[in-house]
Amino acid sequence: MTAPARRTAAEGWIPTRRRLHDGLLAVVAPLAAFSVALGGLTAWTASGAAGAPPRLEISDGRVFLPYNGNVDTAAFFRITNSGGADDRLVSVTSAAVDSAMLSRHVRHDSGAGSMSMVSSVGLPAGETLAMSASTVDVMVKVKDRRQVGDVLPFVLHFRHSDPVEALAVVVRPGG
Ligand SMILES: [Cu+2]
Structure with a gap:
């Protein structure tokens, strides 16, 4: 029931500069968060200790x-x-x-x-x-x-x- 409405919204989508910018941010932000998480995971694996960072x-x-x-x-x-x-x-x-x-x-x-x-x-x-x-x-x-x-x-x-x-x-x- 919601599918037609969604399609209508997509067709009406106008790629303004602002929307493109927001779209890029939406992609970049999770990527940045992911690489930070990876760095933490490497340290975590190396020590075999709990997930806390070095202090x-x-x-x-x-x-x-x-x-x-x-x-x-x-x-x-x-x-x-x-x-x-x-x-x-x-x-x-x-x-x-x-x-x-x-x-x-x-x-x-x-x-x-x-x-x-x-x-x-x-x-x-x-x-x-x-x-x-x-x-x-x-x-x-x-x-x-x-x-x-x-x-x-x-x-x-x-x-x-x-x-x-x-x-x-x-x-x-x-x-
Ligand atoms: Cu010395």
Whole structure:
């Protein structure tokens, strides 16, 4: 009973500019929603956890005081992922340093250690990355001469989560 009426409406359809625009939006909007959903699904599958996204909390930012006249040192952060999906730390930036690179330290059976630069560090759901001089740290070149107690601003960048600002205080190595 409604079919004839619908046909009549279709025949009377006039493609004004506004209607075309609305029609395009109607197609584009679901597409955008679909790709966002897909991205969420990938993260969800990777961790095998509940559908919640990663949730990152950063604390305990520290920078070792460089030795006299030196600019090379290391920065450390504690990153807890209390969310339901894995994430990755992909880079660290700061206006207070000339360079910042993620590095992983490995201690060998002989007692000797080695360090290699890494492009990212995993942050599994439900786990905490506690950076240290014997695990993972951020190798930095500080711009200015620093003192114990100075506070430097950093930004941590992640594969899935938005960047997070974190402060790091200058401490004596080992502190
Ligand atoms: Cu290092």
